[in-house]
């Protein structure tokens with residue numbers, strides 16, 4: 001299947017296109033902000049960070065495209081590895097790249113699935129985690145937070161379990177949790193935007209302007 005339209009970095013890379021084509025149908029089931037466009041954005045950020053940090057950009061790019069397959073499956077990332085392997089096999093990904101993708105995918109998400117998550121042991125795993133977290137920040141991060149809230153039926157504003165609470169519980173902490181220098185730099189502007197948005201939202205929400 002042809003991957004959906006994407007004109008950003010990686011769009012012309014034959015291997016990335018084949019992998020995207022092999023997984024895009026599975027991502028189609030997602031309405032919570034972890035869709036194919038998220039996978040491409042993580043690829044764009046991740047390959048850029050990989051180049052700056054001396055990590056393998058092909059491994060990071062392929063890992064980015066498959067990292068959230070576990071969400072459509074409703075399982076922890078580690079439990080998606082055989083599905084990931086099957087998709088990479090279908091896309092004709094060389095064995096050594098497919099093998100190197102396993103660890104980054106298994107440990108990319110340290111928030112939702114495990115109490116004591118594994119830490120990234122390879123440069124590619126660190127880069128994937130940073131790229132994934134960067135896509136939760138900035139303007140896209142704001143949009144994804146509200147998309148997720150809508151998809152899961154959260155109230156617009158109440159005391160607990162709201163999109164605004166999520167800014168405080170997670171998004172504003174991400175800047176301090178980057179593993180690579182290149183991602184830390186990218187995180188500054190995105191963090192500043194989150195603070196600006198939140199400040200304005202709170203004032204408008206109180207009817208102050």
Ligand code: NI
Nearest residue numbers: 034067068132
């Ligand atoms: Ni993700």
